[in-house]
Amino acid sequence: MSLTSLSHFPTPKISHLSTDDFKFIYEPAEDSFLLLDALEKDCVRIEKLRPCICLEVGCGSGICITFLATILKSWPSLYLCTDINHKATEIAQQTGRENGINIQPVTTDLVESLDVRLKGQVDILLFNPPYVVTPESEVGSKGIEAAWAGGERGRQVIDRFLTKVSDLLSEEGLFYMVVIKENIPEEIEQMMKKEGFDMETVLTRRSGPELLSILRFQRTQA
Amino acid sequence: MKLLTHNFLTSNIIKGVKNGYPLSILPGKVEMKEVDFNPEFITRMLPKIEWSALQKAAKECGFEEGLPDTVGEEQLGDTDLLKRVHKALLEIEVVEGKLVCPESGREFPINNGIPNMLLNEDEV
Ligand SMILES: C[S@@+](CC[C@H](N)C(=O)[O-])C[C@H]1O[C@@H](n2cnc3c(N)ncnc32)[C@H](O)[C@@H]1O
Numbered sequence: 001m002s003l004t005s006l007s008h009f010p011t012p013k014i015s016h017l018s019t020d021d022f023k024f025i026y027e028p029a030e031d032s033f034l035l036l037d038a039l040e041k042d043c044v045r046i047e048k049l050r051p052c053i054c055l056e057v058g059c060g061s062g063i064c065i066t067f068l069a070t071i072l073k074s075w076p077s078l079y080l081c082t083d084i085n086h087k088a089t090e091i092a093q094q095t096g097r098e099n100g101i102n103i104q105p106v107t108t109d110l111v112e113s114l115d116v117r118l119k120g121q122v123d124i125l126l127f128n129p130p131y132v133v134t135p136e137s138e139v140g141s142k143g144i145e146a147a148w149a150g151g152e153r154g155r156q157v158i159d160r161f162l163t164k165v166s167d168l169l170s171e172e173g174l175f176y177m178v179v180i181k182e183n184i185p186e187e188i189e190q191m192m193k194k195e196g197f198d199m200e201t202v203l204t205r206r207s208g209p210e211l212l213s214i215l216r217f218q219r220t221q222a
Numbered sequence: 223m224k225l226l227t228h229n230f231l232t233s234n235i236i237k238g239v240k241n242g243y244p245l246s247i248l249p250g251k252v253e254m255k256e257v258d259f260n261p262e263f264i265t266r267m268l269p270k271i272e273w274s275a276l277q278k279a280a281k282e283c284g285f286e287e288g289l290p291d292t293v294g295e296e297q298l299g300d301t302d303l304l305k306r307v308h309k310a311l312l313e314i315e316v317v318e319g320k321l322v323c324p325e326s327g328r329e330f331p332i333n334n335g336i337p338n339m340l341l342n343e344d345e346v
Contacts, residue, residue: 076263
């Protein structure tokens with residue numbers, strides 16, 4: 001396999017999606033694109049891992065997992081993705097197909113029904129969570145609100161997921177997550193340190209009121 | 223849903239269900255979709271596969287082109303066998319159907335090739 005650090009990867013086509021679709025699922029926005037940029041920036045690191053199983057949680061339109069597969073095009077891997085919104089997993093499947101990529105979606109809450117068998121098997125894990133600070137009562141929908149509603153400090157879904165990361169990731173596995181400043185990344189770093197992970201900020205960008213960052217976690221290397 | 227994906231699904235998320243594995247497949251519509259054969263992918267994936275679950279799933283989908291009862295290291299060079307495994311894991315697509323929990327009988331729909339594992343609140 002050749003390293004493709006110098007090439008630029010095409011952004012997945014999403015022209016098959018209409019404004020009507022975006023009434024039901026999350027429309028790719030600055031946060032999604034920042035995650036794509038971080039994956040592109042990290043492409044050598046990702047390729048070196050020779051991933052066998054990749055998983056995106058909360059795939060929405062499927063643009064991120066499709067892009068990851070584009071980066072790894074020369075490298076065959078299983079691309080799984082989940083979303084709590086069934087419309088999203090349907091659309092993610094289409095997005096894969098439109099871009100010549102086979103992704104395997106499952107409609108579920110986070111990684112339920114997959115976590116037992118995926119224990120220690122996930123080489124690349126992606127999550128662009130519902131990170132917006134909202135009243136707690138707005139969290140828990142299975143529709144479009146699930147795309148952003150994060151409850152207090154925007155951490156309700158994030159924190160529920162962080163406890164699962166250590167079980168999922170393979171020894172060298174990488175976990176990429178989108179956050180905003182209000183999610184308090186420093187605190188997330190401390191939480192993950194206790195689980196044995198180092199955190200690095202791959203990219204940061206301001207978009208309107210949001211100060212977005214892409215965090216990368218990997219097990220502390222001995 | 224490919225049988226590769228099915229191999230990673232359990233229904234132990236249901237209250238009272240211990241293993242919930244493997245889920246039975248009640249196929250409605252099954253298609254064969256050609257996928258490029260990559261022996262390296264199959265060899266890397268094999269150690270992660272629950273073989274008996276794959277065998278059972280393939281049978282349930284009407285795929286009778288015998289998968290052996292076990293696959294050992296020494297068979298990894300057998301291209302013909304790897305091709306059959308490739309076919310079972312990647313080319314069989316369950317487009318419509320149901321997954322059934324082996325312990326509780328709870329059914330999960332597969333629509334448009336996508337399994338829906340969501341439970342009602344009173345089931346978790
Ligand atoms: C900010 S959007 C990101 C969508 C897409 N990954 C992107 O970057 O454009 C968050 C996604 O997470 C999904 N989601 C929210 N809560 C979830 C949960 N508990 N389990 C699985 N998916 C969830 C939402 O439905 C939504 O598609």
